[in-house]
Amino acid sequence: MTAHPYMPNSTPELHRELLDAIGAPDVESLFVQIPAEHRLRGELDLPPALASEPALRRHLLDLLARNDDCERNLSFLGGGIWQHHVPAIVDEIARRSEFLTPVWGTPSSDHGRNQAWFEFASQLAELIGLDFVGLPVYSWGCAEGHAIRMAARLTGRSHVLVPATIAPERLAVIRTYCGVPELAGHIEVELVGHDPETGALDLDDLRARLSSRTAAVLFENPGYLGVLETSAAEIGGLARAAGAETIVGVDPISLGILAPPSDYGADIVVGSVQPLGVHMSCGGGAGGFIATRDEERYAHEYPTLNLSIAPTVDGGHGFGLALFEQTSYGRREEGNDWTGNSVYLHAVANAAYMALLGPEGFAEVGRLIVGRSHYAARRLGEVEGVRLLFPRNFFKEFVLCFDESGKTVAEVNRALRGRGIFGGKDLSADFPELGQSALTCVTEVHTREDVDRLVDGVREALA
16 A cells, blocks of 8 residues: 555555554455445546646646636526626625635634625515525525425425426425435425426416425426516415415526515525626535525524624624524534535625615616527527427526427537537426427627527527
8 A cells, every 4th residue: 555645644554543543453344334235346447646746737737628618608508507797896805805714714703704694685685575584505406495394394294396397406406305205304395387388387287286285385486497487476375375385486686677576475585696796617506595584483494594783882783693503503413404515605795796786787687688588589589490488488598499400409509519609508308398498598798799699500500
């Protein structure tokens, strides 16, 4: 056995010392409880180890050089991570040492962090039309999972209705949070179909599946396929009549022009914070929020860290964490839920972004997105072999079907890549009933010329 150059505790002497400390004769004895059929037989097929720092650096630079990013390419991808403009001042504020270094630490390390978090919660609450917002969890899917578990605790029920057209990634997270039937506290997840003409939730199917077991009805507005739920108030009414909570997932960037979920009966609102001044990324948390009315029964079911404000003796204001004892930070496994990795620096960026835009800024961004995405959908729908699904009510994202062209989405996207364009997300594997369809995203960063370039690229790909 040889020592690894970057791991000083990998020497044979230290291995022996560690094994002696725990009373194990060898490393193999640590794994005897794993059945033999579940263990790897033979060596892993790995490339030779990189034995020097220069070799490692060159290897990593070679890997990074293979990346194609959305700065050098034109991207129309969405589906959960969207390309929005992040003003330079947002990055400048979020990267300041007062926030970047102590973003999670003791109260003594607070140099304005708690106030920034409070501003995040306050501004987002105003945008959504509710009073109580916790610090963000790891992702939109995690927020929905937590919200469902909150609803189950509030109602004492164990059944939830979820749209069949929800993002597959979010559905997978929800199923994880709801557990398996063999475990205590399992919540049954049942899917509700969609109207094939509009893409909206099928209300007849919803009525048929609602019961006295239902803890919550979850829907998204706009949904994963970009569709707006014009019957949102009716969905909320059906849920209330059955004694269930109404959970609404929302893209917060849409709320400059769309009514907030509180206006149509939402009890718990969730969504992504990524559109609010957070850059696109891969492999980390995009951030998800949870919001409710400021009522004790909701407040005491939150799994998140929560912020509060109080007057100080000198006439100022202090900011601090509230309800800490009900979180996994305060009670570990006895908390309401395990909140997992933090994305609290995103909250600082979100607070800066929302303060910079203000109500008029949100309205302007919303109008730009609607105008440009509908222009793109109209132009692309005019291309021979392309059909626009659910054309009437959508925000930012829409579905293009290529069935009539005889081409697959993969073939179209491959041709677009040759022109420096990332086409829409291929939906054919996750939603085969939609045929060869792609989820296409257009935001305020896309110009008329960008859209025209996409149209020309699609027309050429189908020629």
